[in-house]
């Protein structure tokens with residue numbers, strides 16, 4: 001049966017009305033409307049930087065790569081701190097205020113779900129957060145702004161004040177160990193979800209891209225909101241090829257109308 005986008009959004013709103021455990025899984029496509037480029041759309045980050053240069057082992061092995069990595073992250077940092085949450089982030093907060101949001105599982109490192117108003121308990125960050133810096137040896141946490149100032153004053157590959165270990169933005173580089181607790185928790189919440197919305201992700205990077213599969217295995221209704229095709233469209237109960245902000249905003253306003 002071919003539903004119109006309007007009918008699809010009404011169907012998703014109906015699922016949410018009837019259920020309690022709603023999980024929203026987000027990718028970089030949820031932040032493009034906040035001015036943060038995604039990775040794989042035309043003009044995206046991997047068109048301008050080579051991800052193979054930033055493999056975790058290369059970061060560990062080469063001071064030259066570390067300097068380049070901090071330059072890459074300097075661009076990301078200034079883009080992120082200027083960015084404001086958009087209607088897609090705000091819709092997740094509204095879902096939470098309705099008591100409908102189990103959690104947001106995000107691949108994004110831009111802190112916009114928290115900036116929009118979700119408590120950190122409600123946000124599972126699979127790929128870390130670019131506004132934190134940690135020492136890879138002793139785990140000491142540093143304020144990102146303070147380290148940015150150090151990098152810009154010439155300390156181009158900073159090390160830990162305590163143990164001289166390598167400092168790195170608290171994000172997960174390719175080849176770096178995924179955060180165990182967050183990954184395990186995301187799998188559990190996906191399996192227990194009653195409705196699972198994936199928004200703005202190409203669903204190409206694992207283990208993050210397995211979450212919709214866990215959701216389907218757990219019996220959830222699966223909706224994929226993405227401007228382009230994903231490898232899981234055939235598994236979804238509903239696919240909406242529209243912009244994340246307008247779709248999420250519409251779904252939540254349908255719910256609010258219903259609440260009267």
Ligand code: APR
Pocket residue numbers: 026027028029030032033038039040041044107108127199200201202203204205225226227228242243244245
């Ligand atoms: N509304 C809906 N979809 C959008 C929008 C939008 N406004 N803007 C972009 N998209 C879609 C694109 O069509 C694309 O399929 O969002 C998707 C973003 O995909 P990617 O750029 O691959 O980002 P993501 O899925 O988050 O990547 C996963 O890959 O490089 C790693 O660690 C990085 O977390 C990232 C991971």
